[in-house]
Amino acid sequence: MSINWVMLNQGGFVKLSNERILWKLDGRISCELSVPPELKARCVPFHRKSDKGALFLTNKRIIYLPAKPTQEPKFESFSAPILKFQDSTTSSSMWWGWIWKSDCIPVSGGGIPPEIPRVEVKLTFSDGGMNEFNETYIGLRERLFQYQEMRREMGASTEVPDEPLPAYEAQGDRQEQPASSQLAVPGPNRSDSSSSRRAPNEPPPNYDEAQAQQLSNRLEDHIRNEVDRGAADD
Template sequence: MLNQGGFVKLQNESILYKLDSRISCELSVPPELRARCVPFQRKSDKGALFLTSKRIIYLPAKPTQEPKFESFSAPILKFQDSTTSSSMWWGWVWKSDCIPVSGGGIPPELPRVEVKFTFSDGGMIEFNEAYIGLRERLFQWQEMRRELDGSVPDEPLPAYEAEGGRQEPTSSDQLAVPPPNRSDSSASRRAPNEPPPNYDEAQAQQLSNRLEDHIRGEVDRGTEEE
């Protein structure tokens, strides 16, 4: 997930908001689960926080090894019940439960973790407003996708890029099955009112593009107003 420039972007992912001042991150077991779940904690006192069109990402300024903490990222819709608070001692705090993604480094016994970002130099209010607007629009887009094709698959991880620029196939690439060829005769037998092949996929992609353009435009307008 990491490269020399920071992190590997997902397909069609763009950075909407970035803060690289004094921001700390703490991952822990939610209080209500501590009595019956395995202990877990990761903490960084300083790092960079990103809000992209798909995820929240945190990169510690100094990755740790014991326990290992090099990065944290999760899809926007995996965050639940976010709250904000402030204190004269440590600044603004943004906190939310997060449902772990399979294979993401969180113990599988944990149904969710508590994510806490502390903003010592400000920026939390702008981040939270951008996050709330993005989450609402992604939820609406998810509902439209579900109406179109009946399912919303999880976002695949980016392909691993080995030295020399050669990309190793991901598991989804290895299991991909080519679509059957459509002959001219079968196309001619299609009913006049039947949508063309891949119509639903094209509609979903168009909705995704419109959503991302709309989000980027609102973020730009918010920056100009400041």
């Protein structure tokens, strides 16, 4: 899961590759993110809440967009892959409506402190809609879990990879390529071809930043796993 990572546009949010919206509800839906009770004694404080917003269930993730984003603390969006949710429960209240809860595993670099191995996600449906959401979520999660098991049996990665964010493409950058018959093909240049085969003396642009980010994500995963392991031992 991550907070404030969803790429927004005028229509709501930018979809990932091959992403489809399966269910949507916009209205009095609150979203509260907090540290699970069993981890509060050992984890840093963390809490985000929005009383009203739009909830999306796609074939890849759950997304919540607050109607009024806050800055302190910052809460503009929440999203998480379906298989990052664990042990969901439902309940109802005469005063608060219908409640859906689930633990969720944070994504590295997703805005959640690395000391927090799991976050409790609480969705409150004041105007109904929880049953449809929950049924769609359960069916989708079962299919994705079966797909994950098939990949494991086939010897592929044991974790379904997250889809990359859509690449930014500025308007006007696209230009029609001339037909191949109109392209002038230059003759081979021995000096150019030999120089292109030589390895560059310097790393590519932003190489150091990319390596630093990768190390930071690995460290965050290590810290989160250690905290979660300590909670399990208790």
